[in-house]
Amino acid sequence: MNSDGALLELQEVSKRFGPVQALDRVDFAVNAGEVVGLVGDNGAGKSTLVKTIAGIHGADEGAIRFDGREIKVTRPQDATRLGIATVYQDLALCDNLDVVANIFLGQEEISPGPGEATRQLDEAKMEHRAGELLSNLAVTIPSLRTEVGTLSGGQRQQVAVARSLLGEPRVVLLDEPTAALGVPQTKQVLELIGRLREHGLGVVVISHNLANVFEVADRIVVLRLGRTAGDFPAEDTTEEHVVAAITGVGEGASGNGKEEAQR
Amino acid sequence: MSAAEGTTPAAAGGEGASVRSETLRRFVQGDLASLRVVLGLAVIWVIFQLQNDRFLSAENLTNLMLQITAIGLISVGIVYVLLLGEIDLSVGAVSGLAAAVMAVLNVNHGWSPYLAIGAAMLVGLAIGLLQGSLFSRFGVPSFVVTLAGLLAWQGALLQVLGSTGTINLTDPKITGLANTFYSDAVGWIFCAIVIAVFATVVLVGHRRRVAAGLEGERMATLGLRIGLVAAVAIAAVAILNADRGVPLAVLILLAFVAGMEYVAKRTRFGRHVYAVGGNAEAARRAGIPVNWVRVTVFGISGSMAAIGGIMAASRLLAVNQGSGGSELLLLAIAGPVIAGTSLFGGRGAVWTALLGALVIGSISNGMDLLALSSAVKFMVTGGVLLIAVIVDAIARQQRQAAGRV
Numbered sequence: 001m002n003s004d005g006a007l008l009e010l011q012e013v014s015k016r017f018g019p020v021q022a023l024d025r026v027d028f029a030v031n032a033g034e035v036v037g038l039v040g041d042n043g044a045g046k047s048t049l050v051k052t053i054a055g056i057h058g059a060d061e062g063a064i065r066f067d068g069r070e071i072k073v074t075r076p077q078d079a080t081r082l083g084i085a086t087v088y089q090d091l092a093l094c095d096n097l098d099v100v101a102n103i104f105l106g107q108e109e110i111s112p113g114p115g116e117a118t119r120q121l122d123e124a125k126m127e128h129r130a131g132e133l134l135s136n137l138a139v140t141i142p143s144l145r146t147e148v149g150t151l152s153g154g155q156r157q158q159v160a161v162a163r164s165l166l167g168e169p170r171v172v173l174l175d176e177p178t179a180a181l182g183v184p185q186t187k188q189v190l191e192l193i194g195r196l197r198e199h200g201l202g203v204v205v206i207s208h209n210l211a212n213v214f215e216v217a218d219r220i221v222v223l224r225l226g227r228t229a230g231d232f233p234a235e236d237t238t239e240e241h242v243v244a245a246i247t248g249v250g251e252g253a254s255g256n257g258k259e260e261a262q263r
Numbered sequence: 264m265s266a267a268e269g270t271t272p273a274a275a276g277g278e279g280a281s282v283r284s285e286t287l288r289r290f291v292q293g294d295l296a297s298l299r300v301v302l303g304l305a306v307i308w309v310i311f312q313l314q315n316d317r318f319l320s321a322e323n324l325t326n327l328m329l330q331i332t333a334i335g336l337i338s339v340g341i342v343y344v345l346l347l348g349e350i351d352l353s354v355g356a357v358s359g360l361a362a363a364v365m366a367v368l369n370v371n372h373g374w375s376p377y378l379a380i381g382a383a384m385l386v387g388l389a390i391g392l393l394q395g396s397l398f399s400r401f402g403v404p405s406f407v408v409t410l411a412g413l414l415a416w417q418g419a420l421l422q423v424l425g426s427t428g429t430i431n432l433t434d435p436k437i438t439g440l441a442n443t444f445y446s447d448a449v450g451w452i453f454c455a456i457v458i459a460v461f462a463t464v465v466l467v468g469h470r471r472r473v474a475a476g477l478e479g480e481r482m483a484t485l486g487l488r489i490g491l492v493a494a495v496a497i498a499a500v501a502i503l504n505a506d507r508g509v510p511l512a513v514l515i516l517l518a519f520v521a522g523m524e525y526v527a528k529r530t531r532f533g534r535h536v537y538a539v540g541g542n543a544e545a546a547r548r549a550g551i552p553v554n555w556v557r558v559t560v561f562g563i564s565g566s567m568a569a570i571g572g573i574m575a576a577s578r579l580l581a582v583n584q585g586s587g588g589s590e591l592l593l594l595a596i597a598g599p600v601i602a603g604t605s606l607f608g609g610r611g612a613v614w615t616a617l618l619g620a621l622v623i624g625s626i627s628n629g630m631d632l633l634a635l636s637s638a639v640k641f642m643v644t645g646g647v648l649l650i651a652v653i654v655d656a657i658a659r660q661q662r663q664a665a666g667r668v
Contacts, residue, residue, distance in 0.1 A: 077550075092548045096541035096609035097534075105538055106549030108531045120529045123468075124475035131477075149662065 006065070007032045007202045008053070008084070008171050013062030015048055022048040024226040025062065030171060030202040035193060037217030037234070038206045041246055044223040046206045050173050053204075054086040055079040067170075085164035089176040093156060095149030099141055100130045102148050103163045133162050137195055154185025158192055171202040178212050190216045210239050224248055297618065299654075300602045304622050311629035318632055321505035328503070329441065331624035332512040333358070333575035337595040338616035339523050340391075340567030343560045345599060346527070347540045348608020349405040351564045353394060353412030354595055358572025359587020360416045361387045363423045365573055366430040366582040369437060376436035384569045390416065391565020395558035405561075413592070421584060429583040432576060440515070441578035444508035453509060454500040457517075458493045465489055512574060516617065519570070523563075524613035536560060540608035571595070590641070597644070598623050601651035607659055622647070 006029035015023040023045050030036045040046050052059050055073035064071055066082050073079045079086070093102050100123070101108075109122040109129075127144055134141060139158045141151065148159060157177055164172055174193070178186045193216050196203050207213050213220055214234055222230035222245040230245035243249075311318040337354050344351045365383035368374040374382070394412050398405045424430065432438055445453070465485055472479045503509045527533035538546040539556050547553045575591075576582045598619025604611025623644060630640045 088548070092542070092545035094538045094541035094545050094609070097537060101534060101538075105545070106535075106551045108534055110531055118526075118530060121531060121534060124471040124477060127472075127477055128475040 006030065007067060009065040010049075010053070010059075011063045011065070013049075013052060013059045013064065015045075015052055015057070015060050021226050023052065023059070026223070026226070026228050028221060028228065030204055032170065032202050033197055033200045034219065035197050035203040035205060035217045037213035037220040038204055038223065039208070039210065039213055039220060039242065039246060040223035040229075043225075044246075045226040046223055047175065048226075049223065050086065050175055050204070050206060053079065053084060053171075054173060055084075080167055080169075083168070083170040084173065085167065085169035085171070086173045087157075087160050087164045087175065087177065089179060093148045093160060096147065098145045098147055099134075099151075099159055100127045100144050102159055103130045103133065103166060105163070107166060130162070133165060134158075136199075137162060137165075137192055139192065152185060153181045154188040157181065157185070157189050161189075161192055161196075165196075169201070171204070172196055173204045173206075175206045176208065177205060178207060178209055186212060210242060214239065222246055297603050297612075297615065300615075300618055300622065304618070304625065307622065307625050307629065311625070311632065314629075315632045318629055321502050323628065323632070324502050325506040325510065327621075327624050327628045328513050328516075329510060329578060330628060331620040332441065332516045333571040333578070334591065334595050334598060334623065335516045335571075335617050335620035336519055336574060337568050337571035337591070338598045338620055339519050339613055340564035341596050342599045342604050342611055342613050342616050343523070343527070343536060344405070344564045345596075345604050345606060346536050346608060346611055347557060347560055348606075349398070349557075349560075350596070350606075351391075351394070351405065351409045351561065351568075352592060353390070353409040353416055354564060354568035354571075355587045355592030356413045356416035356420065357387050357390050357565055357568040357587070358575065358591065359582070359585075360390075360420045360423065360572070361569030362572035362576035362582045362586050363420050363430070365437070366432055366576065367423055367425075369434055370430050370432065376434045380437070380573055383573055384566055387565040387567075387569025387572075388562050389565070391562040391568075392558055394565070395561025398561065399554040399557040417588070420586065424582065424584060429581055431581045433580075437573075437577055438580055439511070439577075441510075441512045441574055443511035445511070446508055447504045450500045450504050450509040453514065454496050457496050458489075461492045462489045512578070515574065519567070520614055520617045523567075527613050532556070532559070537609055540610075542609075590644075593648075594623050594644070597648040597651070600655060601647060603655075605655055605659065606652065607655075 008030050010026060010028040012025040012027065013023055014021070014025055026045070026049060028036075028038075028049065038046050038049065048057075051057055053064070053073065055076045055078045058072070058074040064073060066084070071078075071082060073082070073084070076086075094105065097105070104126045109125050110119045111122045113119050130144055134144075137158070139155075139162060141155055141159070148156060151159065161172070161174070161177070177189050177193070181189065190212060193203055193205060197218075205213065205217060217234045220230070220232045220234050220237065220242055221228065222232075222242060224230075224246060225248075229248070230242065232242060232245075308319060317323055337358055341351060341354060361383040364386050365379045368382055369376055369379035390412065394405075394408050397403055398408045421428075465488060469479045469485055500509060503513070527536065535546065535551045535556050538549070538551055539553050543553055546556075572587055576586060579586075599611060599615045600606055600619070601622050602615035602619035604615045604619075626644055626647060627640060630643065
């Protein structure tokens, strides 16, 4: 909407895989303190869009702006360094390790001293920091030293989100955060997303579940066949409008989303 | 993932009533596997002692410790490979080849014992790194790569030994590795050092937790842990001193077990080994250099195999065509698994190498005392391994049923 002050902004981004035009001049923006729901049918380009932002594969064309400056993200590390964190659908947690070890996976703190390879992990510091992180998010987990494999799906999702916040990102991308979760767990995760917004983060939520999207998102962006097929303020729209945009019902002339929303 | 929901309350152990069943579950599922194994070891010892009252004599227990040194050292490397969820079938052959290299260089070429030992360890390291690279670079299963290695290095052993087939070791530096015993006083000094180091590690760790504002363990628990280790150390030194004294071989074994346990549990590299074994894809996405970890672990395995081979040769006072052969490989893998390191990766500890070697060594030693045939020994050891592997598999199934993959 207000693309001037957007924290993260994509302009006319295109991505092609061989003969498949996965993204076709997509415009997309997320502001600080805003939750954007990204919806669309299978193959509409949602995951490709997220992976483009996350640096898994670079865009072929178009511009990405972060904080007003044009940026290039070609590797995941680029995105991480800028402050763009991604939580993938399959979470990527190590079930045999405890909560603290998972939160710090690959970024372990070590005690000061010579010889990096032989220095001890600073477990106390990591546990302290993990405790702060989780209590800031009001996440309750029985013990920080519980193996992640023993946690419920909702708790695991919360741990995965907490891990993404370790580098103090400004934008968090969540790929299907409520898939495969029961009702109470879904509620926990949606509340967590609300708290990310309160902390001033820009949040992008990919979901198939429109009810969840409506519950948590400020704005809903619809992708269809690699194009932006709608950009609705969540308050002023209905599920029917969004579904119509997703399925392309009544799509004749190539309209932008707002026109369709008013149909 | 969603399967976990139903079992969360029990797993979280929130209710007081479930504490006992929680302990029972951990005992069965393998979190407390080490306690189970210690009890098993006690049973084995009692049985053999009842059959032959020389079993628990100082002399025999000292012999037992000398017998398990080589296997225990090789098992230390095997634990790392098992933590990755992989297997290294070449360790027996590598141990024989490394010992042969040492013997040829020292005896036939007149190298100094230190250089010969160093060269043997480098051979083990290089073989491990090579096998690890083939495994991680080409994605060939480690089982196959190291099976090829088992054959190839056995051939290399025969080649290196040449026509004589046997090389006797006479250099006192090399034979001294397995045949040196310290005086009583030195034994007690080692004992004091072990207790002091352990107590310092425990107490410093506790202090740091408290300093970071975290809940520390109760002092009684800490005291119990230190007291337990002190009791075992004092008893061990008392027994060893009653015979020939503390053997250098035992100190070498303990030093490697303690050092590699530290690496596994307290360093970034060790954490990454567990992470790769638990979920390699998650480790990769977290920026852990998965292939580097794998290659390094196989390097560790090859090096430990070489060290075990050197100790075995020192004890035998010779290297021959049978070095590193027969059941050595299988026992070195069986030990940690019996003692609770999972074959499926991500779960286990380095000191299970020591505990497992003790169990296997005790069975073997006890049956020797009873003058049972090799046929019976192999069948009994096989049976124990089978039971251990079944327990491991059951523990894994139950974890999966509870949503813990």
